[in-house]
Amino acid sequence: MKATTIYDVAKEAGVSIATVSNAINGKGNVSKKKRDEIFKVMERLQYQPSVIASALMGKKTYTLGLLIPDVSNPFFSEIARSVEDLAHSAGYSVIVCSTDNKDERVDKYLRLLEQKSVDGILIGTGTENGETLTQLAQKSIPIVMIAREAAGVSAHSVLTDDFKGGGLAAEHLLALGHSRMAILAEKLEVSSSVERVRGFRFALFEAGTELGSDSIVSCDSSIKAGKKAAAALLAREERPSAIFCCNDLLAIGALQAAKEAGVKVPEQLSIIGFDDTILSTVTNPALTTIAQPMDQMVKLAFGLLVDGQENGAPDASIRQRIVMPPSLIVRESTGKLASG
Amino acid sequence: MKATTIYDVAKEAGVSIATVSNAINGKGNVSKKKRDEIFKVMERLQYQPSVIASALMGKKTYTLGLLIPDVSNPFFSEIARSVEDLAHSAGYSVIVCSTDNKDERVDKYLRLLEQKSVDGILIGTGTENGETLTQLAQKSIPIVMIAREAAGVSAHSVLTDDFKGGGLAAEHLLALGHSRMAILAEKLEVSSSVERVRGFRFALFEAGTELGSDSIVSCDSSIKAGKKAAAALLAREERPSAIFCCNDLLAIGALQAAKEAGVKVPEQLSIIGFDDTILSTVTNPALTTIAQPMDQMVKLAFGLLVDGQENGAPDASIRQRIVMPPSLIVRESTGKLASG
DNA sequence: CTGAAAGCGCTTACAG
DNA sequence: CTGAAAGCGCTTACAG
Numbered sequence: 043m044k045a046t047t048i049y050d051v052a053k054e055a056g057v058s059i060a061t062v063s064n065a066i067n068g069k070g071n072v073s074k075k076k077r078d079e080i081f082k083v084m085e086r087l088q089y090q091p092s093v094i095a096s097a098l099m100g101k102k103t104y105t106l107g108l109l110i111p112d113v114s115n116p117f118f119s120e121i122a123r124s125v126e127d128l129a130h131s132a133g134y135s136v137i138v139c140s141t142d143n144k145d146e147r148v149d150k151y152l153r154l155l156e157q158k159s160v161d162g163i164l165i166g167t168g169t170e171n172g173e174t175l176t177q178l179a180q181k182s183i184p185i186v187m188i189a190r191e192a193a194g195v196s197a198h199s200v201l202t203d204d205f206k207g208g209g210l211a212a213e214h215l216l217a218l219g220h221s222r223m224a225i226l227a228e229k230l231e232v233s234s235s236v237e238r239v240r241g242f243r244f245a246l247f248e249a250g251t252e253l254g255s256d257s258i259v260s261c262d263s264s265i266k267a268g269k270k271a272a273a274a275l276l277a278r279e280e281r282p283s284a285i286f287c288c289n290d291l292l293a294i295g296a297l298q299a300a301k302e303a304g305v306k307v308p309e310q311l312s313i314i315g316f317d318d319t320i321l322s323t324v325t326n327p328a329l330t331t332i333a334q335p336m337d338q339m340v341k342l343a344f345g346l347l348v349d350g351q352e353n354g355a356p357d358a359s360i361r362q363r364i365v366m367p368p369s370l371i372v373r374e375s376t377g378k379l380a381s382g
Numbered sequence: 383m384k385a386t387t388i389y390d391v392a393k394e395a396g397v398s399i400a401t402v403s404n405a406i407n408g409k410g411n412v413s414k415k416k417r418d419e420i421f422k423v424m425e426r427l428q429y430q431p432s433v434i435a436s437a438l439m440g441k442k443t444y445t446l447g448l449l450i451p452d453v454s455n456p457f458f459s460e461i462a463r464s465v466e467d468l469a470h471s472a473g474y475s476v477i478v479c480s481t482d483n484k485d486e487r488v489d490k491y492l493r494l495l496e497q498k499s500v501d502g503i504l505i506g507t508g509t510e511n512g513e514t515l516t517q518l519a520q521k522s523i524p525i526v527m528i529a530r531e532a533a534g535v536s537a538h539s540v541l542t543d544d545f546k547g548g549g550l551a552a553e554h555l556l557a558l559g560h561s562r563m564a565i566l567a568e569k570l571e572v573s574s575s576v577e578r579v580r581g582f583r584f585a586l587f588e589a590g591t592e593l594g595s596d597s598i599v600s601c602d603s604s605i606k607a608g609k610k611a612a613a614a615l616l617a618r619e620e621r622p623s624a625i626f627c628c629n630d631l632l633a634i635g636a637l638q639a640a641k642e643a644g645v646k647v648p649e650q651l652s653i654i655g656f657d658d659t660i661l662s663t664v665t666n667p668a669l670t671t672i673a674q675p676m677d678q679m680v681k682l683a684f685g686l687l688v689d690g691q692e693n694g695a696p697d698a699s700i701r702q703r704i705v706m707p708p709s710l711i712v713r714e715s716t717g718k719l720a721s722g
Numbered sequence: 723c724t725g726a727a728a729g730c731g732c733t734t735a736c737a738g
Numbered sequence: 739c740t741g742a743a744a745g746c747g748c749t750t751a752c753a754g
Binding site for chain 2: 746
């Protein structure tokens with residue numbers, strides 16, 4: 043069964059397709075009578091305008107792209123959900139793209155999205171080579187970065203103050219009386235990770251403490267990798283009394299390593315994560331972590347992406363960089379060292 | 383900067399747009415010489431064909447829709463990732479739609495996807511009213527159901543043998559010597575949930591045991607709701623020694639309720655979940671659960687959806703219903719009752 | 723082997 | 739207030 047087109051309803055309603063189009067889009071004055079008649083016919087024929095056709099005429103596709111490292115990672119799936127909801131209520135749908143932080147995948151997806159003429163792209167994935175991005179920006183397809191720094195790309199970005207987040211974690215641990223600390227970071231190419239580490243170290247420095255140079259270990263961003271790295275940390279002669287993990291996945295790995303090593307959390311070891319994903323509420327002990335105000339960040343980013351194009355967008359050219367404050371969520375995985 | 387079109391490359395290459403089109407699509411014999419020239423120009427101009435335009439000419443949009451209750455639910459985000467990967471390597475992108483199992487959202491998304499002329503829709507969400515679906519099916523947009531039964535809709539479906547899954551859970555608990563059991567189910571409108579409960583009860587029946595009529599409680603599918611319902615169960619005079627939860631979220635709620643009530647798992651209470659999501663590996667104790675072979679299921683569903691249209695599809699009309707076997711994953715949350 | 727022309731389903735000036 | 743016509747960027751017969 044072929045879908046009904048604007049021609050079908052025009053014929054049925056006894057008007058031209060131009061009038062149908064005008065009626066639908068509320069343009070050019072169509073008399074109320076005709077308009078009603080047209081809408082009645084549309085309903086009867088179950089007519090749905092083809093966005094393909096109208097997109098070809100320069101209108102929007104009402105489709106957005108979302109680039110993230112991995113939808114199956116709770117942190118990003120939560121972002122995806124927020125984006126989707128916002129998009130949905132604004133009439134957009136979103137194409138989700140998991141990049142695994144691989145440049146080739148980023149590139150391929152970006153090209154795909156361009157070919158599909160999406161109305162904008164939200165990027166929450168690492169992109170060292172801003173080349174493709176810059177090209178896109180030139181082609182006037184709006185881009186905004188979320189929870190990631192735009193590496194030399196002239197795009198708006200909304201992110202968390204990762205430096206401060208690291209500081210928050212350090213202060214919490216310091217207040218609990220810890221002094222032998224370690225850091226578990228994901229690969230240090232990711233800018234947010236670097237900032238978290240820097241912030242953590244700086245807070246320690248301000249407090250007059252310092253981190254041994256071998257106290258920062260980095261690994262892949264997964265529970266498994268985190269577990270392995272944490273296990274090595276715990277096997278050291280001078281076992282740390284607290285570990286700052288740059289994301290919840292790593293923190294969970296650390297939790298598991300501690301369990302296997304028979305090290306009690308938080309009595310003998312404090313563990314603090316980052317991101318405040320659903321995972322952190324589910325572990326036992328529940329994870330103390332640093333939360334990013336994701337809902338707000340998504341809302342801001344979405345606004346920049348979509349309204350930026352809809353309004354006259356007088357300031358579209360001036361690149362915005364919105365930084366949001368993280369917050370400490372204390373749960374059960376951190377505490378004072380049990381008696382010394 | 384306007385994007386380059388087929389006209390630009392035709393002009394540059396000194397040929398007609400028809401020839402460019404043929405060269406790109408490998409149709410109508412284009413001499414090797416011209417073809418090479420054309421490709422060179424395309425590269426130089428960074429030409430990317432518009433899928434919008436070719437879709438309008440009846441070609442595919444290379445976009446698929448995925449309907450699930452909620453991307454931020456780990457079970458579904460894992461499905462989404464598998465679908466995305468398969469789609470990606472076949473040249474498709476996927477629009478993710480979280481329906482919250484609400485009919486209105488299902489309907490709205492379905493209509494949206496239709497307007498965007500997606501090449502197919504994968505449905506993993508409850509849909510009581512098959513009406514919209516049936517309409518779509520008539521409009522010849524391919525649909526396949528995944529992990530859900532197609533309610534009276536003539537669409538392929540690939541699902542887990544939920545009845546057997548429930549049975550597996552029961553047998554496991556039975557073998558551990560339990561007799562006072564209870565079930566935590568999500569709203570009983572969801573077909574898969576009903577089957578799991580039925581399977582569980584049947585296995586008990588075969589073993590000569592029975593479930594008190596008040597031993598089946600249902601609630602929303604969330605950790606919070608599960609926790610509350612489980613707490614009520616645990617507060618009963620005749621506290622159950624084992625709870626079968628129809629999904630991991632509920633099981634985690636039960637785990638938390640037990641912790642709060644001071645009931646030790648698995649020593650005093652066994653808890654078994656369903657789905658084998660990442661969450662079940664992260665709890666402490668780790669969750670015993672029933673796994674669905676999701677990767678295989680997604681692969682099969684995707685094949686039905688995409689190849690079904692690409693091949694001559696001689697059997698496209700005969701509706702397939704593929705049922706996959708679940709399996710028991712024993713972790714730490716189930717065990718024999720400690721001494722009686 | 724190659725190109726002129728029609729057409730996909732819309733929208734947008736422009737006449738009337 | 740309404741419609742004929744051109745055009746968006748492609749593809750597909752059909753001539754040559």
